[in-house]
Amino acid sequence: MDLLEAKFKIDYPGFNLDVEMRIPSKGVSVVFGPSGSGKTTLLRCLSGLEKPSLGYLKIDGHVWQDEESFIPVQDRKIGLVFQESRLFPHLNIKKNLLYGYQRTFPDERKLQFDEVAQVLNLENLLQRRPEKLSGGERQRVAIGRALLTSPKLLLMDEPLASLDMQLKTEIIPFIKKIEKEFNTPIVYVTHSMNEVLQLVDTMVILKAGKVENIGPVQEVFSDVRLREAIGDEQLGAVLETLVTEHDESFGLTKLDFMGQVLHVPRQHIPVGHSLRVHIHSKDVILSTLSPAGATSVLNVLRAKVKKVGELKPKGYSVDIELDAGRPILATITRKSLSKLNLQPGQPIYAHIKAIKMMHELEGL
Amino acid sequence: MDIPLMDAEPIWISLKLAGVTVVILLVLGTPIAWWLAQTRSHYRVVIESLVALPLVLPPTVLGFYLLIILGPHGWVGGPVKALTGSTLSFSFLGLVLASTLYSLPFVVQPLHSAFESIGKVPMETAQSLGASRLDAFFSVITPLARRGYLTAIVLGFAHTLGEFGVVLMVGGNIPGKTKVISIEIYDRVEVLEYTQAHILSAGLLIFSFLILVIVYSINRKLPMQVT
Incomplete structure (x- = not known):
């Protein structure tokens, strides 16, 4: 249990992804690599938005994808957060937050609305429209909306990339809190190590569509072989x-x-x-x-x-x-x-x- | 007392025809437009061209073929006559079918471009939040495509209201059955009854103008999309 096993192979003209990984399905796993290394594609494969020709995915003993079966994205119980908040512009904040919650069976709702709104400090935003919010507020709503589906796995694709330092510092503690208080494993894609150094438990380093290294952060940061991958200034x-x-x-x-x-x-x-x-x-x-x-x-x-x-x-x-x-x-x-x-x-x-x-x- | 009755009848038939046609086109046009916006199939170009065909064809060409197909010996008209005993040509139902084809691009194209500008993201987002594709379509895509729907309804309605050639060929000119405003105006001018023609023409002009004013002002007020 507590294990995420994945194997994906994609051949597009000009881009290949050939990934095989086993990581703990708890804590924060950071997928790190330069742009074009296949981070986002890997995340889309995990989410089910992408259906690779060859794919295998097993989480905590449940198979989400193999040769015969493929659980579609809406049945996967995942939360997705992207660089842009992707809030629904026609709904106010409260309705955005409740969109996934209402589509989750009552007995599968582990997180409650008030709890999430309080942890993410959203109580004063509920009646507002997405376009009236700041970038950081929007991103907090997006995280809250994903969480309210009580996901088995939270997938985040550069969720802080479009925010300035001030807003990053506003959101990082919330991500830390989510993992601790709601016990939701997070797979976090980024090309910026600074942003996640305080969050990460497991590092997955991607290079040109392949896994270069996987390991606990404490080992990865003292591994001389990864000097180029994680940067001289971080080692x-x-x-x-x-x-x-x-x-x-x-x-x-x-x-x-x-x-x-x-x-x-x-x-x-x-x-x-x-x-x-x-x-x-x-x-x-x-x-x-x-x-x-x-x-x-x-x-x-x-x-x-x-x-x-x-x-x-x-x-x-x-x-x-x-x-x-x-x-x-x-x-x-x-x-x-x-x-x-x-x-x-x-x-x-x-x-x-x-x-x-x-x-x-x-x-x- | 006969004259006002004669005048009201074509108006009522026109409005009924336009209304029914728009409802059918929304039901029919939505999946076509959605498919066009989503697909990577090679047939896309073919379907797109077929939908746009009524824009470039002279109405008489479309009317001519429809007359043959819907007529008592046509592919469609024949079986219908065998089943129900009445032909589709020169009937209101025949007019509805003809208008549906003729106004198809005016409904499909605004919807198509609305769906295209919405892109893949809202659908993917809704699905990741547990919505089925159908659920997501009605709860997210349709509200986001409001402007497209409004434009489609108005263009479809107005275009059906204003058609002449196809209606004349397929529907004939049967008072109380297939005689619509545009044909009534033509008839009045033919017999030099300019007063009647004026009333109907001015009515249509003002009606069309008002509708467009309402649509454009609603469109301005609808919130823009944010990401």
């Missing part, structure tokens, strides 16, 4: 931490990461809550000496060298894969490598120069 580590203490005298918040302590500037998050942090591989400094001595770096993690990356004849830098309970990638200079003489299995201190908190977009 490093994504760590799940727990807020353990606020140190008011120094204006810091203490985080627990697998039994080790990280300090970040004072966060307005209650103790006991989780916080995802992102570390850039070039912000990881390696040292063989114990940090007991004087250093201005506050965050030092004990780790082991797992693998020393390939040396490129002309490059000045080299990737070092570390194991600190979770994988961390460090990019150091070749000169430093020869000085430290790193060997696999060797204990090392990883000094973290900068940490990016992944709730920052929420504006908390």
